[in-house]
Amino acid sequence: MLAVLTGGTGGAKLIQGLSHEVDPAELTLICNTGDDFVLHGLYVSPDIDTIMYSLAGISDEAKGWGVRGDTFAALEQFGKYGCETWFKLGDKDLATHITRTRLLRDGFTLADVTDQLRRRLGVRATIVPMSNDRVETRVQTFKGEISFQEYFVKERWQPDVRGIYYAGIESCRPAPGTIEAIERAFAVIICPSNPVTSIGPILATPGIRKALVETEASVIGVSPIIGQSAISGPAHNLMAAMGTEPSAAGIAGSYADFVDVFLIDRQDESLKTEIEALGITVMATSIRMNSLSDKRRLAREVMALVAK
Amino acid sequence: MLAVLTGGTGGAKLIQGLSHEVDPAELTLICNTGDDFVLHGLYVSPDIDTIMYSLAGISDEAKGWGVRGDTFAALEQFGKYGCETWFKLGDKDLATHITRTRLLRDGFTLADVTDQLRRRLGVRATIVPMSNDRVETRVQTFKGEISFQEYFVKERWQPDVRGIYYAGIESCRPAPGTIEAIERAFAVIICPSNPVTSIGPILATPGIRKALVETEASVIGVSPIIGQSAISGPAHNLMAAMGTEPSAAGIAGSYADFVDVFLIDRQDESLKTEIEALGITVMATSIRMNSLSDKRRLAREVMALVAK
Numbered sequence: 249m250l251a252v253l254t255g256g257t258g259g260a261k262l263i264q265g266l267s268h269e270v271d272p273a274e275l276t277l278i279c280n281t282g283d284d285f286v287l288h289g290l291y292v293s294p295d296i297d298t299i300m301y302s303l304a305g306i307s308d309e310a311k312g313w314g315v316r317g318d319t320f321a322a323l324e325q326f327g328k329y330g331c332e333t334w335f336k337l338g339d340k341d342l343a344t345h346i347t348r349t350r351l352l353r354d355g356f357t358l359a360d361v362t363d364q365l366r367r368r369l370g371v372r373a374t375i376v377p378m379s380n381d382r383v384e385t386r387v388q389t390f391k392g393e394i395s396f397q398e399y400f401v402k403e404r405w406q407p408d409v410r411g412i413y414y415a416g417i418e419s420c421r422p423a424p425g426t427i428e429a430i431e432r433a434f435a436v437i438i439c440p441s442n443p444v445t446s447i448g449p450i451l452a453t454p455g456i457r458k459a460l461v462e463t464e465a466s467v468i469g470v471s472p473i474i475g476q477s478a479i480s481g482p483a484h485n486l487m488a489a490m491g492t493e494p495s496a497a498g499i500a501g502s503y504a505d506f507v508d509v510f511l512i513d514r515q516d517e518s519l520k521t522e523i524e525a526l527g528i529t530v531m532a533t534s535i536r537m538n539s540l541s542d543k544r545r546l547a548r549e550v551m552a553l554v555a556k
Numbered sequence: 557m558l559a560v561l562t563g564g565t566g567g568a569k570l571i572q573g574l575s576h577e578v579d580p581a582e583l584t585l586i587c588n589t590g591d592d593f594v595l596h597g598l599y600v601s602p603d604i605d606t607i608m609y610s611l612a613g614i615s616d617e618a619k620g621w622g623v624r625g626d627t628f629a630a631l632e633q634f635g636k637y638g639c640e641t642w643f644k645l646g647d648k649d650l651a652t653h654i655t656r657t658r659l660l661r662d663g664f665t666l667a668d669v670t671d672q673l674r675r676r677l678g679v680r681a682t683i684v685p686m687s688n689d690r691v692e693t694r695v696q697t698f699k700g701e702i703s704f705q706e707y708f709v710k711e712r713w714q715p716d717v718r719g720i721y722y723a724g725i726e727s728c729r730p731a732p733g734t735i736e737a738i739e740r741a742f743a744v745i746i747c748p749s750n751p752v753t754s755i756g757p758i759l760a761t762p763g764i765r766k767a768l769v770e771t772e773a774s775v776i777g778v779s780p781i782i783g784q785s786a787i788s789g790p791a792h793n794l795m796a797a798m799g800t801e802p803s804a805a806g807i808a809g810s811y812a813d814f815v816d817v818f819l820i821d822r823q824d825e826s827l828k829t830e831i832e833a834l835g836i837t838v839m840a841t842s843i844r845m846n847s848l849s850d851k852r853r854l855a856r857e858v859m860a861l862v863a864k
Contacts, residue, residue, distance in 0.1 A: 288654045288655065288658055289654065289657055289658030289661055290654065315633075318629065319627055319629045319647065321626065321627045321629070321646075321647035321648045321651075322630065322647045322648060322650050322651040322654070323651075324648070324651075325623075325647075325648040325649075325650075325651030325652065326651045326654075326655065328651075328676060328677065329651065329652075329655045329672075329673060329676045330676055331651075331655055338629070339627065339629035339630045339633075339647040339650075340629045340630060340632070340633040341633075342630050342633075342647075342650060342654075343629075343630040343631075343632075343633030343634045343636075343637065343639075344633065344637075346596045346597065346598065346630070346634075346650075346654070347596065347634065347637045347639055349597055350596055350597030353597055364637075365637060368636055368637045368638055369636065
């Protein structure tokens with residue numbers, strides 16, 4: 249069994265590759281839920297959905313979110329009612345949020361609901377939220393505090409960031425199966441996801457970082473950054489705001505207590521010595537995943553390290 | 557000011573005609589909410605929506621429900637999640653139910669929400685639910701009890717009906733503005749809607765029938781039945797099940813305590829004497845409304861009676 253810590257976009261790419269290289273039933277995907285938010289009274293779980301749609305083969309890979317070929321008729325009507333329209337909820341996508349919201353109200357946990365939905369879509373990998381409790385990544389800008397989706401989607405990550413915190417993190421409990429998956433895995437993979445807003449909340453979920461430090465499994469991380477910039481999204485800006493050097497070395501440093509092997513891009517080969525000094529084995533390869541063959545190749549390289 | 561009691565389909569046709577013949581701002585439309593139900597956790601109010609969409613000029617008149625040109629992408633996705641799909645919620649239509657549900661959860665009343673939505677769609681007529689409290693028309697069949705929408709849409713009104721009742725009707729209060737509209741109107745119009753499941757719940761809402769009996773306004777009803785059959789829907793079956801003769805005369809009889817004038821179809825002219833014996837003035841005309849010009853003509857005939 250493999251345990252995988254993931255956010256949305258970058259994680260979805262590596263996981264798609266992994267699902268072709270190993271039996272998906274062997275994968276337990278521990279998803280960030282710090283980006284979750286309520287819109288139009290519906291509970292939206294962007295990272296879980298991106299991973300689920302991706303493994304179901306229905307994700308819009310060009311956009312990096314939502315369902316391929318989705319329509320936006322409801323969104324247009326929301327506009328007529330004066331509702332917020334900055335978050336582009338597609339019509340098929342809405343059915344997911346409506347169904348999730350109904351099941352949560354019926355008393356199911358987020359983990360239960362996630363499991364029901366992914367099974368219905370034919371996804372064989374286990375998808376678990378980091379927690380069933382509500383955690384919300386809050387972004388402190390110089391103009392006030394906003395949710396991560398407001399920062400990322402509404403404000404297109406333009407505002408300067410003073411700080412970030414995960415509201416509710418101290419009192420949340422890890423979802424059933426998360427700690428166990430890390431303890432029992434023969435390898436744990438840290439996806440090339442935003443270290444501050446995707447992997448960060450998972451690591452801060454009580455018990456998870458400790459399980460990563462203590463597990464006998466080898467823990468393999470993949471950098472989401474090449475040079476000084478994230479392959480996608482605002483990871484570098486947020487790392488800088490949090491006082492971490494925005495580079496593969498900065499990330500490796502913040503994972504140094506639990507990561508055994510770290511994959512960086514060949515372009516960053518000069519960082520190898522610095523990262524190895526942290527006691528981490530470094531492998532330099534091509535970490536960009538533009539095509540399915542890129543995703544599969546990187547997944548194979550990760551699996552080759554696992555086999556060692 | 558005109559007060560109008562209405563259900564969905566038939567009522568929407570006459571109201572559309574009225575909205576062309578009088579200033580819509582003069583109309584207070586008191587809508588049945590006995591058909592309201594919760595689907596996918598969303599509060600659906602079929603009669604209010606039919607009236608609202610119709611007056612907003614966006615109703616699908618060919619189907620008799622929903623928004624013209626709506627798509628059904630979410631419905632397809634609901635099917636993939638194993639959710640109920642017998643009630644054909646369109647994508648634009650979903651935005652209405654989602655917004656209504658959110659506002660109700662935020663503490664607004666159904667009347668508040670209805671008013672907000674109809675204004676957003678540019679509807680100048682006032683639309684009020686009969687009550688802000690939950691009333692549910694229950695249909696007792698020989699195979700068990702179901703909601704009206706299950707009977708009407710899911711079962712296509714095929715089951716034999718033993719009885720009907722309005723759950724919650726005794727303890728519900730009329731929505732603010734309903735009684736006042738009837739008291740202050742210079743005429744009240746009872747639309748050609750199902751007397752059992754559309755007009756029936758409105759009349760049973762505490763205080764409304766009394767206001768109709770006591771109002772000095774002339775009360776003008778239009779039959780939804782020609783011969784032994786409703787122009788659309790199961791009114792005749794339901795009337796028979798309730799022990800009322802399924803005919804214009806049967807309806808007039810059940811409205812006799814408050815109706816002053818009753819419009820029947822020319823085909824039913826033979827019923828004139830029987831209805832007049834109840835103290836009701838009868839006018840025979842063509843009550844079918846297949847085109848906008850039919851709707852306007854019938855509306856003009858109603859308004860001519862009001863003017864008398």
